[in-house]
Amino acid sequence: NLAKPGTDTPQFMRRAAAVEAHEFAHLWFGDLVTTAWWDDLWLNEAFATWATPKTLERFAPAWGEPAERTASMVHAMNADSLLSARRIRQPIESEGDIRNAFDAITYNKGAAVIGMFEEWAGAEPFRKGVKRYLTEHADGNATAKEFLAAISAESGKDVATPFSTFLDQGGVPLVTAKLVCEGGKGRLTLSQTRYVPIGAGQAREQVWQVPVCARTNAGRFCMLLTDKSGALDLGACPQWVAPNADASGYYRSALDDDAVARLTKNVAQLSAPERMLFFADVDAATHAGSLELSRLLQLAQTLASDRERHVVEMLLPPLAYVRARGLLTDESLAKFGAFVRDTFGKRAQTLGWTEKKGEPDDVRILRPSLLRIVGDEGGELEVRTDAQKLALRWLADHKAATPELASAALYLAAIDGDALLFDKLHEAAKAETDRLDRQRILDALGSFRDPELAQKAFAIFLSDDFEPREAIALVWGAAGDPRTREAALSFVEKNFDAIAAKMPHDYPSSLPGIGAGFCDEEHAVALAQFFRPRAGQFPGTERKLAQAMESVRQCAAFREKEVPGLVQYLKSR
Secondary structure (H helix, E strand, O other): OOOOOOOHHHHHHHHHHHHHHHHHHHOEEEOEEEEEEEHHHHHHHHHHHHHHHHHHHHOOHHHHHHHHHHHHHHHHHHHHOOOOOOOOOOOOOOHHHHHHOOOOOHHHHHHHHHHHHHHHHOOOHHHHHHHHHHHHHOEEOHHHHHHHHHHHHOOOOOOHHHHHHHOOOOOOOEEEEEEEEOOOOOEEEEEEEOOOOOOOOOOOOOOOEEEEEEEOOOOEEEEEOOOOOOEEEEEOOOOOOEEHHOOOOOOEOOOOHHHHHHHHHHHHHHHHHHHHHHHHHHHHHHHHHOOOOHHHHHHHHHHOOHHHHHHHHHHHHHHHHHHHOOOOHHHHHHHHHHHHHHHHHHHHHHHOOOOOOOOOHHHHHHHHHHHHHHHHOOOOOOHHHHHHHHHHHHHOOOOHHHHHHHHHHHHHHHHOOHHHHHHHHHHHHHHHOOHHHHHHHHHHHOOOHHHHHHHHHHHHHHOOOOHHHHHHHHHHHHHHOHHHHHHHHHHHHHOOHHHHHHOOOOOOHHHHHOOOOOOOOHHHHHHHHHHHHHHHHHHOHHHHHHHHHHHHHHHHHHHHHHHHHHHHHHHHH
């Protein structure tokens, strides 16, 4: 990877190293041993994803790869929360199945499950099992059965049976943990079911064999939960329980209110990955309808000043979801903006738009994300004004800001931008010779929230001004905001054939995602009515459509269940 002077930022260095480590891993997983058929694609991609942080931990221990692994796992769990989610080892029966296989389930979930069973089997026996698998099948093809046999042989226990419960069924387990203390002794009573958000529909009964590890103030305790329920002995009754020690298990956790309160009080005792997963589990509980959204906001305030950059980054997407999905009316949205400013504003103001000499990499990485949420969801006018000034300076001289800061500034300038700024960005994009910087400007052009300017952006996509694969950002950007989302869907419906003609031949299968941000049943039906008749032309469309519709319906149910309480909480602040 090559970077122009001034663009080799901490973000670039981490991305470049991760890509290189992933692709080098394919020398073993994919090249030396190749999958026998597409259903075991995970043996290539999940293993390369699993190997990447192992390499980077040795290369740059300060980069915080355990936290990166947790972020990757949470990303997979979010994708796995759809009933329409694929399995890791999904039967491949059509070209569409192949096209859908390169997703967060294959890569991120696969890597998380490998890591979980590496810990359960033991790192050294697992390493020997991997080596045995590679040696036995070098320069040939192999299957999941042969891989699991090698791991089982070296570890001395049956890894294949529990591992297969994660390979061959979709979804993420929800492990409910109840602390019971009697006679000074403590235990966790455990039960498992599939995690299902409200609005997802009825899931069939599923059971996994889950390596469960909990951590308390007294130590770490583990078991293999093979049935729908079980019990984990904790020794003495603990002060608090983290139900997924080191965030090493691919399962969501549910605690009762008292246990959540205890864990919140002792959150400083948790590792960064544990704090991240605790927040993600509380977020998941709100989407399952078992916790009020106000509890998530309170926990976000508790963690907002966390010294660990990855923890703060974990807080941002659930807050952005509130605005992006249009959950609140103008009055409540203003109060939500005040909450965001109160939670992150001081830290964002301290960071500012100017990098300081010698500041830590994590500060440089966090700055654009924090300024963006305070300026967008928080509606902080000073941040937006400074962003527009920086965006204009960057347009004149790209040395004025790092690429990541430039992207944040351009975005915040665009969301309130007028026709004059739109035209300036359009001309700048046409004149820009660097592909990455041109894409940065096009992304900003797609972020204007004035419906008339969104229409101008759509017209630019249909023109010959830019390569269509770059210019499609003008459509997806509009789909990301409630004020322009309807216009984006209408544009796709009216110009579907033109879009299909301009883009690569398989691209239209992704277009149902344009409507995935809606939050009402009417739009779920509308997506089906438009895209289903066209699904046969573009392999992979059916699953993408099902996932978009399910996302819309989950949001609608979430809004009905959680938003009234959120409005009351914001009023009471």
